[in-house]
Amino acid sequence: MESKLYLYPVWLRIWHIINAVLFLVLIATGLSLQYASVDYSFIDFEIAVSTHNIAGVAITIAYFMFVFGNLFTKNGKFYKIKRKGFFSDLFTQIKYYSYGIFVHQKTPFPVTAKRKFNPLQKVSYVGAMYFLFPIMILSGLALIFPEFIVPNVFGFSGIHLTGLVHIISGFGLSIFLCIHLYFCTIGKTPTSNFKSMIDGYH
Amino acid sequence: MVTTLLLWMLPVATFAEDEEAPVFENAEYNHQCFKCHGQKTYRYYNESMDREMKDRMNPYFIIDSALYYQSNHASFMCTDCHSPEYETFPHAGELRMEQQFACLDCHGGDETYAHYQFERIEEEFQASIHSTKHNEDFTCWMCHNPHTYKINARNNHNIKEVIVYDNNICLSCHADINKYQLLSDEENPSILAAHEWLPNQTLHFSKVRCIECHTEIDKEMLIAHKVCSKEKAVKRCVECHSQNSLLTATLYKFETFEKRNKLGFFNAAILTDHYIIGANRNYYLNVASIVIFGLTLLVIIIHAILRIISK
Ligand code: HEM
Numbered sequence: 001m002e003s004k005l006y007l008y009p010v011w012l013r014i015w016h017i018i019n020a021v022l023f024l025v026l027i028a029t030g031l032s033l034q035y036a037s038v039d040y041s042f043i044d045f046e047i048a049v050s051t052h053n054i055a056g057v058a059i060t061i062a063y064f065m066f067v068f069g070n071l072f073t074k075n076g077k078f079y080k081i082k083r084k085g086f087f088s089d090l091f092t093q094i095k096y097y098s099y100g101i102f103v104h105q106k107t108p109f110p111v112t113a114k115r116k117f118n119p120l121q122k123v124s125y126v127g128a129m130y131f132l133f134p135i136m137i138l139s140g141l142a143l144i145f146p147e148f149i150v151p152n153v154f155g156f157s158g159i160h161l162t163g164l165v166h167i168i169s170g171f172g173l174s175i176f177l178c179i180h181l182y183f184c185t186i187g188k189t190p191t192s193n194f195k196s197m198i199d200g201y202h
Numbered sequence: 203m204v205t206t207l208l209l210w211m212l213p214v215a216t217f218a219e220d221e222e223a224p225v226f227e228n229a230e231y232n233h234q235c236f237k238c239h240g241q242k243t244y245r246y247y248n249e250s251m252d253r254e255m256k257d258r259m260n261p262y263f264i265i266d267s268a269l270y271y272q273s274n275h276a277s278f279m280c281t282d283c284h285s286p287e288y289e290t291f292p293h294a295g296e297l298r299m300e301q302q303f304a305c306l307d308c309h310g311g312d313e314t315y316a317h318y319q320f321e322r323i324e325e326e327f328q329a330s331i332h333s334t335k336h337n338e339d340f341t342c343w344m345c346h347n348p349h350t351y352k353i354n355a356r357n358n359h360n361i362k363e364v365i366v367y368d369n370n371i372c373l374s375c376h377a378d379i380n381k382y383q384l385l386s387d388e389e390n391p392s393i394l395a396a397h398e399w400l401p402n403q404t405l406h407f408s409k410v411r412c413i414e415c416h417t418e419i420d421k422e423m424l425i426a427h428k429v430c431s432k433e434k435a436v437k438r439c440v441e442c443h444s445q446n447s448l449l450t451a452t453l454y455k456f457e458t459f460e461k462r463n464k465l466g467f468f469n470a471a472i473l474t475d476h477y478i479i480g481a482n483r484n485y486y487l488n489v490a491s492i493v494i495f496g497l498t499l500l501v502i503i504i505h506a507i508l509r510i511i512s513k
Contacts, residue, residue, distance in 0.1 A: 036480030
């Protein structure tokens with residue numbers, strides 16, 4: 001096809017693979033902790049606690065790599081959401097995914113050097129990376145250092161509230177991951193996006 | 203490390219000051235003892251020197267009158283338990299040998315206190331490691347200070363205070379070599395070191411009591427009294443960190459009964475006030491997450507099938 005676009009710089013690919021692996025570890029250990037039981041255990045509780053803590057701290061460090069990378073390289077501009085036409089663009093993309101794609105219409109926002117993400121991708125990446133992710137990290141760190149948690153919020157245990165926030169944001173990101181994985185199969189071929197994330201070229 | 207120990211031992215006796223002090227019928231009588239036993243120093247008249255002397259009170263013989271009048275036995279005269287001969291000073295030498303009452307001497311077989319199950323407590327205590335190893339020397343008074351003991355778990359709704367109170371009972375020996383060595387010639391093992399395996403130790407010790415892990419659970423009793431050897435102690439995290447957390451049968455027993463009946467779903471009690479990984483499962487969140495996850499998968503599968511068909 002046409003000349004290839006180099007869209008995924010090395011640091012991004014390194015971050016992404018680290019992030020993906022750690023995230024899977026966190027999901028597995030997190031589920032195991034949440035559904036711990038006396039009779040069976042998916043992962044031994046003690047091991048699950050320490051693994052979850054270590055992976056959590058590691059993914060936080062990796063997260064900073066992502067934030068700084070996007071602050072100081074050109075990759076950051078792909079995440080800027082323009083207000084003008086935001087909803088109509090989003091709607092166009094949703095229409096495409098729910099109808100156009102089945103009747104072989106052209107994708108309304110093809111990938112170019114200026115536009116890596118379609119509008120839907122953009123909001124979901126921004127939502128996941130700059131909204132849910134920080135919430136998950138902050139609540140997680142608070143649970144590692146519970147002495148900093150306000151003990152009582154309107155008669156409700158502060159640590160309990162923090163726990164709920166952590167579980168809900170973690171769940172939200174897990175849902176993101178499912179959708180993310182599926183949408184990555186919508187490329188030139190089902191595997192081409194995954195190849196891009198390995199060699200960097202679109 | 204030492205400071206964490208001290209933190210657990212913070213006194214809990216913070217009662218509202220404006221609470222009207224109840225009048226105790228025997229306060230006036232007891233005052234003659236508190237005059238000396240309530241202070242760091244006391245005065246007495248020295249007949250052979252014919253003048254008043256001031257001396258220091260043995261710190262172990264000082265009784266905090268405020269705590270005394272909050273205790274279960276606040277209505278007592280000192281001489282209900284001690285010989286009336288203590289009224290004279292210097293106390294006669296043979297008083298030292300006075301026989302002490304045991305709890306059961308007064309509470310045994312008494313209907314008024316049947317709900318406390320004193321006999322059963324006695325039985326459990328006899329079977330405990332403390333009693334079997336130190337039989338006669340280890341009495342109920344060792345844990346229940348005769349001058350300050352006040353029921354907590356039963357009627358104090360502030361679980362934090364209960365935990366501190368109950369743990370201080372154990373720590374009065376296990377963090378104090380002087381009292382410990384009343385019973386044993388050994389050094390008391392360091393509590394911090396013995397529980398090194400427990401992560402977030404400070405948090406754990408402020409959220410659970412020693413007896414949760416060290417006593418044999420008795421479903422019929424509010425406070426199990428059979429402290430077992432360390433080999434039998436709870437070490438598996440999931441015994442607490444799971445849906446059937448042992449804490450519902452111990453620490454949260456009262457709460458659990460009350461609230462579960464009202465709300466009718468599992469772990470209702472733990473839910474609002476505590477956060478225990480594995481034990482807190484919000485019923486609604488659980489349902490919501492399964493529904494959301496299911497819907498997401500469903501949409502993805504339908505989309506994928508349509509994509510394949512239309513290829
Ligand atoms: C096993 C797991 C994963 C796989 C196989 C995977 C795969 C991919 C692929 C193929 C792309 C490139 C397609 C595109 O640009 O949209 C991508 C991009 C991206 N993924 Fe993932 N992903 C995984 C996990 C995650 C997780 C857990 C997160 C975050 C929570 C995440 C966040 C992102 C972001 C932000 C991008 C865009 C990066 C950029 O180009 O600036 N991924 N992923």
